[in-house]
Amino acid sequence: MAAPAATAGKPTASYAEMCEVVEDIKSDLRYEHELNGCLNCGICTATCPSAHFYDFSPREIVQLLWTENVEQIYDAMQEKIWACAQCMTCAARCPFKNSPGGLIAIMREVSIKHGMQSAKDVLRPFGRVMLKLITTGNQLSPDMIQPDHFPDWGPNIQKVQGDLKTLRMAIPVRTLQTTATAWEVSLKTSVEMYTIWEMTGVLKSLETMDENLYDVIEDFIDEKREEYEDQLAEQSDKP
Amino acid sequence: MSTTLQHPSDGSGIAGHGAFFQPTNLSPADAAKATAWVEKHVDRRTLGLGERMDDVREHMWQLEKEGEIIVHRVTDAHRPVDVKTLFGWNKKIPTLQLWHHKSCGQCGNIPGYPTALLWTMNKLGHVPGRDYLDETDQTSCTAWNYHGSGIGNLESLAAVFLRNFHQAYVSGKQHGHELGHFFPLVHCGTSYGNYKEVRKYLIEMPQLRERVKKILAKLGRLVDGKLVIPEEIVHYSEWVHVMRNRIASELQTIDVSHLRTTVHTACHYYKMVHEDAIYDDTVLGGNRTAVGTSIAQALGAQVIDYSTWYDCCGFGFRHIISEREFTRSFTMDRKIKVAREEANADVMLGIDTGCITTMDKNQWIGKAHGQNYSMPIMADIQFAALACGADPFKIVQLQWHASPCEEVVEKMGVSWLAAKQNFEAYLKEVEAGRIEYLYDPALAISK
Numbered sequence: 001m002a003a004p005a006a007t008a009g010k011p012t013a014s015y016a017e018m019c020e021v022v023e024d025i026k027s028d029l030r031y032e033h034e035l036n037g038c039l040n041c042g043i044c045t046a047t048c049p050s051a052h053f054y055d056f057s058p059r060e061i062v063q064l065l066w067t068e069n070v071e072q073i074y075d076a077m078q079e080k081i082w083a084c085a086q087c088m089t090c091a092a093r094c095p096f097k098n099s100p101g102g103l104i105a106i107m108r109e110v111s112i113k114h115g116m117q118s119a120k121d122v123l124r125p126f127g128r129v130m131l132k133l134i135t136t137g138n139q140l141s142p143d144m145i146q147p148d149h150f151p152d153w154g155p156n157i158q159k160v161q162g163d164l165k166t167l168r169m170a171i172p173v174r175t176l177q178t179t180a181t182a183w184e185v186s187l188k189t190s191v192e193m194y195t196i197w198e199m200t201g202v203l204k205s206l207e208t209m210d211e212n213l214y215d216v217i218e219d220f221i222d223e224k225r226e227e228y229e230d231q232l233a234e235q236s237d238k239p
Numbered sequence: 240m241s242t243t244l245q246h247p248s249d250g251s252g253i254a255g256h257g258a259f260f261q262p263t264n265l266s267p268a269d270a271a272k273a274t275a276w277v278e279k280h281v282d283r284r285t286l287g288l289g290e291r292m293d294d295v296r297e298h299m300w301q302l303e304k305e306g307e308i309i310v311h312r313v314t315d316a317h318r319p320v321d322v323k324t325l326f327g328w329n330k331k332i333p334t335l336q337l338w339h340h341k342s343c344g345q346c347g348n349i350p351g352y353p354t355a356l357l358w359t360m361n362k363l364g365h366v367p368g369r370d371y372l373d374e375t376d377q378t379s380c381t382a383w384n385y386h387g388s389g390i391g392n393l394e395s396l397a398a399v400f401l402r403n404f405h406q407a408y409v410s411g412k413q414h415g416h417e418l419g420h421f422f423p424l425v426h427c428g429t430s431y432g433n434y435k436e437v438r439k440y441l442i443e444m445p446q447l448r449e450r451v452k453k454i455l456a457k458l459g460r461l462v463d464g465k466l467v468i469p470e471e472i473v474h475y476s477e478w479v480h481v482m483r484n485r486i487a488s489e490l491q492t493i494d495v496s497h498l499r500t501t502v503h504t505a506c507h508y509y510k511m512v513h514e515d516a517i518y519d520d521t522v523l524g525g526n527r528t529a530v531g532t533s534i535a536q537a538l539g540a541q542v543i544d545y546s547t548w549y550d551c552c553g554f555g556f557r558h559i560i561s562e563r564e565f566t567r568s569f570t571m572d573r574k575i576k577v578a579r580e581e582a583n584a585d586v587m588l589g590i591d592t593g594c595i596t597t598m599d600k601n602q603w604i605g606k607a608h609g610q611n612y613s614m615p616i617m618a619d620i621q622f623a624a625l626a627c628g629a630d631p632f633k634i635v636q637l638q639w640h641a642s643p644c645e646e647v648v649e650k651m652g653v654s655w656l657a658a659k660q661n662f663e664a665y666l667k668e669v670e671a672g673r674i675e676y677l678y679d680p681a682l683a684i685s686k
Contacts, residue, residue: 028393029393029440029444029446029447030393030440033440033443047549049550049551049553049555049569049573050555050565052569052572052573053565053568053569054565082557085551085553085554085555085556085558085565086386086387086555086556087506087507087510087551087554087555088432088506088507088510088511089506089510089549089550089551091510091511092506092509092510092511092513105385105386105389108388108389109389109391109392111389112389112390119389122557123388123389123390123557125560125561126387126388126557126560126561129384129387129388129560130384130388130390133379133381133383133384134390137378137379137381138343138346138347138378138379139343139344139347139379139381139383139384140343140344140347140348141347142347142348144347145347145348150600152563152567152601152603152604153600153601153603153604153641154600154602154603154604154641155603156603156641157600157641158638158639158641159637159638159639159640159644159645159659160632160638160659160662160663160666162666166666166669166670167638167666168350169669169674170633170662170665170666170669170674171350171354171636172354172633172634172674172675172676172677173350173353173354173357173373173676173677173678173683174373174676174678174680174682174683174684175341175346175373175374175375175683176346176350176353176354181347182341182342182343182344182345182346182347182348182379183341183343183346183375184375184683185375185377185378186375186376186684186685188376188685189375189376189377189378189406189685190378192402192458192460193378193399193402195454195457195458196395196398196399196402196454196458197395199398199453199454199457200392200394200395200398200454201392201394201395202390202391202392202395205390205391205392206390209390
């Protein structure tokens, strides 16, 4: 199988730009923890699920970083890093206590920070999930996991047919009787989460990746904040 | 030293080692002594960890002493049970006064997971609002998105961790309890692995603590100006592990000794911060993590091994959403097919969200490649609840599963059809507003 989300043609970047990318990876607080050396033993690749199916090797990623091979690191960030399944089997196995999966997580963050086209291409089909997560704090919701969205899950995707709302109301736990979120999240909780997104630069990353999605999310957040203010005002009016 | 030579030392070496290999010429007794020394030091349970591996909890006590953090303790009131982790370290698993930290994948897709857990707690006599709390004031850990997309960062993950665990710490107040009354019980394997990793970074990195402290201050989520960090991070399967004998002896009503089970343990349970996962000499010889397997054994089911036990399920975070051919292929080739052909299992038990979704939903599509393998997939606690007589639909919520769970229910001697008809009749009651609850719904509303 080819590496995922191939981009058309080779990305162009100057050597100085590539160096900046590598410096951003190396300056991450976790970098020193995740990379301690490499014997080239390949145990990470031997146990890697993605290495079964893609042109991908965690050993190669670690070697590129260990040897600070600027061009090759930049090249690997175009496709290869997105093959990783993030299972962290590599990290559990490495005799040097490296975390190839952790290093890849850093590389993905940096590719987003630099607005790489390859990251945009890979994440485009993930937009709906990001919208849900950023606005509700839930990764997915019952109304997203419907047979129409997953025809490959087969005709037996649910064993009792019926209205989704009724089926969810039949779950004997109040917090789960929802359709648009996995569980009911209080408004205060959501508003706190928006503050976290803002203060940690998550919304900025999102804007770099997808401006339209960012606009939708910004509007949503503004609306929810107003709703929360109204709720607080209503509470303070009560005797 | 014996003068008897084990091998000639004429430079000819030993086959397979090359001419440079020099024999030690130790006597058998000395060789045994040397080997024993090596074994003692290499065996992972007695590994001289030294500077290679720190127990992060020891540093937490120091930081607390220095006034930087408050450690949310596992106290006697939480009725903890001690277990051993990979390196033989002690871990305290609280069994009472638990704050359910839900999983977005479970609640959205496998709701029988949390309902089976709460049902089991009720059956063991836990009182909702006192012995456990399930409330609306929590977000997901957000790590599924992070691992899938790279949107998010260490700071955001740490702030979410601290916010949610602060809420767990103060949540008892609304219900008339002290601070720290409820201890967080994490349902999701990825949340569990991610939170442990983030805790480690928080303890090791003063810069990170400084950055997130500003955020937590703005949210009003500090206690006396300090961050709240839990003494232990506990996965629900660890609770099931320590309660397994009580579940089997007090609640089990159905004999499952004829059932062949296989276990898939979530990667993020035992491969992330692996030093904190539970290992037990009485379960799989202590060679693999104990959770999942131990409850199947306690219930008397057969646990059958298969060669790809260590493999991941193929979930991949982003892959299951937008690169599904990888997810399907891996789960069929490396899990379902192998567990079927080698173990001929009646059921595969998981302990996490993504694994169960992946293995449950991706069987039918295998037919496209002539892979006609199928197997019921469910969580350990769903299986346990069934063995304890829980309703397959109302409580275990198997209607949301795509894999042939009806087969294992029938093998337990429970009529799937009768249970289904009963549930369909119950849906009419639900439509009329007559809903049965595991706890008073008002308890869920955070104020």
